[in-house]
Amino acid sequence: MLWDSFIYFAIAATLLWATGAAAAWRHHRGRAIAATALGLAIFLSYIAMLWAALERPPLRTMGETRLWYSFFLPLAGFVVYLRWRYRWVLSFTTVMATVFVCVNLFKPEIHTKALMPALQSPWFAPHVIVYMMAYGILGAATLMAAYGLWRDSRRPAPRPMAGNDADGDGSAAPDMEGEVTMVRTGWAFLTFGMLFGALWAKEAWGHYWSWDPKETWAATTWLAYLAYMHYALRPHADRRAARWLLIAAFVLLQMCWWGINYLPAAQGHSVHTYSS
């Protein structure tokens, strides 16, 4: 079974991501980019091989969605690093991705070939992949917010309208623009995921939205990020409050992703139950 070989790809990818993260701290930008990109390529090739071996998209079990998350999170961190040059971001995304890789190594869930008829749809892969992509991007945005809170707590906030790189440690954009841009991107992907799901549901059983627990929490998460975006765009928005709002939205996202599996109110029939 192909899952047996996961450990080799996982070790190679996480070591490369760690190398990239360390290089970023030491301002070796080229090395950081090369190592991270290579790690992503190795991880993605494993996903592609698994897809081929299973003869279905690997998107059904929790373990399989964790696999995509471990890919998209470093990818989102990589984009943030390329665009805003935060040299700490790769370390965080590497650690988080490694945690998810370890969960898959130590607590693998049953991975069968079976794909129930309801999931045999061209909508299935895009629906889940764009969601995982959104989760990865929003995870990176949450890290940016947490870092911003920590940085602001250590020194007084820069005056409004101060230029970029006010703290002179190589990290640009003391303003929230990076976070807002990440959230806008992540939210756009959340929207794709949600509406692909609605169109699929309409084609599959005649109704867009049935308010099953997963959908209810997806709506809550989507609205929470919507509230954040509107809040952060207000003149004189309180950065501290905005960042806490972003962290709270990410907690709701966890609820939607896996928290509902442990929520008594959400038990019972759901088309979104991951069978393991």
Added chain:
Amino acid sequence: MTRTDNNKPWTMRHGFAIAAALVAAGLVLQATCGPVRWQTLAWPVNIIVLAAYVATIAAARLMAPRWRPLRFLTTLAAAVPAIGAAVVLTMVMGLTPQTADGSWFSSMLTFWPFVVIYAYMALILGLVTAKRLGRKPRLADVAFVLNHAGLALAIVATTLGAPDMRRLKMIATLDAPESRAMDEQRRIVTLPISVELKRFIMETYADGSPRRFASDLVIRSASGQEAAATVDVNHPVRLGGWKIYQSGYDTAAGADSRFTILELVRDPWQPAVYAGIFMMLAGALLMLFMPTPKTHS
């Protein structure tokens, strides 16, 4: 001009006060009128409500220069509390089993505060769309209008269209034409078409779990026309305003099932909802390529 004594702009506190007042009004409605009865919105009431919604937005545009609260509704300070209230109420729905056991939170879709807050959001979305459309167009407005008008259309059309939607369950037995079906209130309905199961198809995985189940059907219209069709999960068949979905089968008999369970759906408001969904998809796509508006913190 304005009713307030000073010209200080209204803040988010006013927005929270409005949202709280609407939730309170919803609670009063719930206590006095009982849960929302969606069926009263059935055609033609829904088209009248839609006309009233559009007229309200148009009237609000005309009155906005003279009435400050209307201008406030199109600001971020009104939007944030409105969305915040929707987050809280949707979260309550997620934390409460939706069993319709008669308690308020267990049937959120007929809970007045929930409905009032979503209606308030739809009103704000309509107002901001009208405001944007009324000013000199800019490129950034395209994504804005697609996002806001698309969401307004999706919410309004699914809500108003729901009472007109018919969802029937039909059990079609092997070689016996069937034209009766059961509606959502468990009443038997006789249709002008008949459906006959010719063959039930079932394929399984090695572990016995279903890989595919489908029905070979012959459908006859009232005028006597015949059509053969195979209905698969995820592949409904369209027939004169109805869509026929594969829903279930005799799970005890499995591949030997002598009947198939079909779902027949008629949804006249679907084109409007699809328009809203595709506007939102286009708006989200544009967001990926547009610069982030300046933050002012």
